[in-house]
Every structure is written in C-alpha cells, then in structure tokens.
Amino acid sequence: MMTDYFESVRKPLTPNDVGVTGSHQAGVVIPRDPRMLAFFPPLDAGRRNPRSTIPFSDDDGREWRLNYIYYNGKILGFSTRNEYRLTGLTPFLRNHNASPGDLLELSRHPEERWGIRLITKDRPAIGNGSDSETQADKQSFPAFGVLETVTLSGTWSAVARRKNVR
DNA sequence: AGCCATGCACCG
C-alpha cells in the first residue's frame, strides 16, 4: 500500500500532440496507471465518456481549461476505446509556441487552480539520435519530505511525494 | 499501449 501521491506529472510532447503532423487532434493520452488516475479527479466509469473540466493556470497567471475525459466505449460496448485523454490543449500550446520534445508539466493544487507549464528544451544538442531524453531531475525539498521521480509506462514521468517518511 | 489519423458536428 503506497501513500505516495503525485505532485506533478510530465510528458514530452509528440509531433502529433503539438499538431505539426497535420492531424487535427487536440489531446494527449493519459496512461491507465492507477497512480496517474489518482492524480486526476475521479470520473464515473459507469457513464458514457465521462469528463471533468479542470482549470489550470500557467506561470503567468493565465487560465486554461482542459478536459479530462475517459473514453470508455470499449468497456460499455459502444466503441473500441478504453483510454483517458486530456483535451483542449491547443490554445495553451500555441500561446507558448510548443514544439515536439517540449515537456508538458501538470501539477495539482489542493484548493487552487492546477498548474500547467511548458518546459522547453534548452539543451545545446537537441537533434542527436541518442535518447538521453527525459531523465527528469531528482529534486529534494527537505521541508516537504522526499520527492521521488517515478517513471511511468510510456513517456510520462511523475514527481511523487511520500508522506511520513523518516 | 501509445502515437497517428480523420469524419463530422459545431462555432466563429
């Protein structure tokens, strides 16, 4: 039984995510990992494609409302889908001039608006074939306990905080 | 499982 919970999650944006592939698709796939699902507000899986709108604000205080959706047609029998998505990202991505490889970071706040941030690569070598990638920084904030970087299935990673750690 | 693609409804 883990008492960890995710402080923030991040994902490197794919070409399809930022729209450069020409597909008019506006949403990233959320891994069906229980810890990831716990990061987002609960959705009623018994309903058809349940959704929840989450208000995010970026570092400049601008607000972006994203849709957290569970496409559950495969479970309920009306489509082939069984996946979680976060849609409505286009305005934010455009505003921040997102490009493939940039990191989308989402952080949850108990009572306030959630945080959304785009971390652009400022490393000198971007195009090298070696996948040195998203070895997310291991952070340590003593005042808040231990922060662990968790690598999830797929390209997502998360920063988890473990409470009651000695 | 994750990324790519698309028909059509909707909205300006």
Place this chain on the structure above:
DNA sequence: CGGTGCATGGCT
C-alpha cells in the same frame, strides 16, 4: 464556410 477538436478508428 473555413477552422477546430471531439470521439473514434487504425497502425505499429
């Protein structure tokens, strides 16, 4: 009436 993106299918 052109662009956007939801909801879905397809491919790897």
